[in-house]
Amino acid sequence: LRVFSGSANKALAQEVTHYLGMELGSITSKRFADGEIYIQIQESIRGCDVFLIQPSCPPVNDNLMELLIMIDACKRASARSITAVIPYYGYARADRKVKGRESIAAKLTANLITEAGADRVLAMDIHSGQCVGYFDIPVDHIFGESVILDYLASKRIQTGDLAVVSPDVGGVARARGFAKKLNDAPLAIVDKRRSGHNMSEVMNVIGDVRGKVAVLVDDMIDTAGTISQAAKVLRQEGAREVYACTTHPVFSPPAIERLSSGVFEEVIVTNTIPIAPENIFPELTILSVA
Ligand code: R5P
Numbered sequence: 162l163r164v165f166s167g168s169a170n171k172a173l174a175q176e177v178t179h180y181l182g183m184e185l186g187s188i189t190s191k192r193f194a195d196g197e198i199y200i201q202i203q204e205s206i207r208g209c210d211v212f213l214i215q216p217s218c219p220p221v222n223d224n225l226m227e228l229l230i231m232i233d234a235c236k237r238a239s240a241r242s243i244t245a246v247i248p249y250y251g252y253a254r255a256d257r258k259v260k261g262r263e264s265i266a267a268k269l270t271a272n273l274i275t276e277a278g279a280d281r282v283l284a285m286d287i288h289s290g291q292c293v294g295y296f297d298i299p300v301d302h303i304f305g306e307s308v309i310l311d312y313l314a315s316k317r318i319q320t321g322d323l324a325v326v327s328p329d330v331g332g333v334a335r336a337r338g339f340a341k342k343l344n345d346a347p348l349a350i351v352d353k354r355r356s357g358h359n360m361s362e363v364m365n366v367i368g369d370v371r372g373k374v375a376v377l378v379d380d381m382i383d384t385a386g387t388i389s390q391a392a393k394v395l396r397q398e399g400a401r402e403v404y405a406c407t408t409h410p411v412f413s414p415p416a417i418e419r420l421s422s423g424v425f426e427e428v429i430v431t432n433t434i435p436i437a438p439e440n441i442f443p444e445l446t447i448l449s450v451a
Contacts, residue, residue, distance in 0.1 A: 163206055167215030167231055169224040170435050173248060174214040176451035186211075190227060198223070200230045202238050211240040212283075217251035217270070218411065218434040225251060225270065229277040236278030245279040248433035248450065249381075249409045253288035271295035285433055285450060286380045286408040305408035305431045308448045310342050312429060313376070313406070320344040324373040324400070326366075328391035329353045336378045339406070349375070351391040359384050359413075371399035374426075381409035382430065385416035392424045402426040409433050410447075412440055420444070 165186040166174030178185045187203035213232060217225040228245060235243045255266035267289065274282065275298055283301040287293065293300045323346040327336035333350055340346045349368025375395045382388055382405065392403045403425055410430040420428050421442035430436075431450045 162212070163204075163209045164212045164214065165202065165231065165235075167213065167224065167227045169216050169218055169227070170214065170248065170433070172435060173216075173432050173449075173451055176432075176449060177214060180451055188231070190231075196223075198227050198230050200227070200234045202234050205238075206235060207239040208241045210242045210244070211235045212244045212246050214246040214248070216247060216249035216433055218249045218409075219251075219413065221251040225273075229273055232274065232277040232279050242280045243278055244281040244283055245274055247274075247282060247284040249411075250284045250287045250292065253292050256289035256291055267292045268295045288380050305433065305448075305450050306339060306342070308431060308450055309406045309408070309429055310339070312446070312448055313343065313404075318374050320346050322372075322374050322401075323347070324349045324368065324370045324375050326351060326368070326370065326375050326377045326391065326395060328377050328379050328387045332379055335380065339376075339378045343376075346376075347373075349395075351394055353387065353391070359386060362390070366394055366398045370395050372401055374402045374404065375400040376404045376406055379405075379407045381411050382407050382416060382420070382428075383411040384413050385419035389419040389422070389424060396424060404429060408450075410436055412436060417442060 163186045164178050165188045168190050174185055189201045189203055191199040215228040232243055252266040252270045281299045282296060285303050286305050293302050325336050325340035325346050326349045327333045328351050337348055340348045349366055349370050351366055352364045377388055377391055379388055388405050395403050405425050405428045408431050417440050425444050427446055428444050429446045431448050433450060
C-alpha cells in the first residue's frame with residue numbers, strides 16, 4: 162500500500178500517513194512556465210495498491226488536473242489499484258441541468274477521474290449524493306459529521322437548549338440526520354430564495370429558535386453568503402448563540418469578513434481544504450478528518 166499526496170492538501174495527507182504509521186510516497190509535481198503540470202512518481206509502485214490524496218478545492222481546475230495526471234502516472238507505472246481520495250469534490254454543485262444548455266460538470270468530472278484510470282474513489286461529503294451514481298467504479302462516500310458531532314458533544318449543550326438549523330431547504334436531510342444524532346434535537350429551516358450564483362436571499366425561519374443555541378449545518382461554506390444570512394435571521398428570531406458547522410471551508414472572498422463579523426459564536430469546519438494562515442479568525446475551529 163502506498164499513499165501519495167498532490168499539492169492541494171499535503172498537511173492532511175501527512176496526518177493520514179502518520180495514523181497509518183507510514184511515510185508519504187515520494188512524488189514530483191511541477192508547473193511548467195505555461196502552467197502545464199508535470200508529475201513523476203519517484204519510486205516503484207508496480208503491483209501496489211495506491212491511494213492518491215487530492216481535494217479538488219480552489220484552484221479547482223489546477224487541483225483536479227493534477228489529480229488526473231497523478232492517476233495517469235500511476236496507471237502507466239503499473240499500480241495494481243488506484244484509489245482517488247478526494248476529501249473535497251469540486252464541481253459537485255453542478256449536478257443537474259437547471260436551465261437549458263447547461264453542463265453537468267459533476268458528471269463530467271466523474272468521467273474524467275474514471276477515464277484517467279482510477280479504480281475506486283473515496284470522497285467526503287460530496288455536495289450532492291447523486292454524484293456517487295455518476296461513477297461506474299466503487300465510491301466510498303464518507304462524512305465529516307462524526308468529528309463535528311464529537312466536538313459539539315464535548316461542549317455539553319443541553320438538548321433542550323439546542324436547535325439544529327438547515328440554512329436552506331436543500332440541506333434539510335443533512336440537518337435532520339445531524340439533529341437525530343444530537344439526541345433528537347429540534348430542527349429549524351431557513352427558507353432562502355437565491356437571486357443568482359453565489360448570491361442568496363434569506364426569507365424566514367421555519368421552527369422555533371428563540372432563546373436557543375442554534376447550530377447551522379451545511380456541507381460547505383463558499384462565499385459564506387448562505388450561512389451568514391441564515392445566522393443573521395436566526396439572531397433576529399431570538400437565537401441566543403449561533404454556531405456554524407460545516408465540513409468544507411472553501412472560503413472564497415468575502416467569506417472571512419462575513420464569518421468574522423461577530424454573528425457566530427463559533428465556526429466549526431474540518432481540514433478537507435487547507436486554510437491560509439491569514440484566513441484564520443478567532444471564532445474558527447478546525448477539526449481533523451485525517
Ligand atoms: C448549497 O446548496 C450549499 O450547500 C451551500 O449552502 C452553498 O454552496 C454555500 O455557498 P455560499 O457560502 O457561497 O453561500
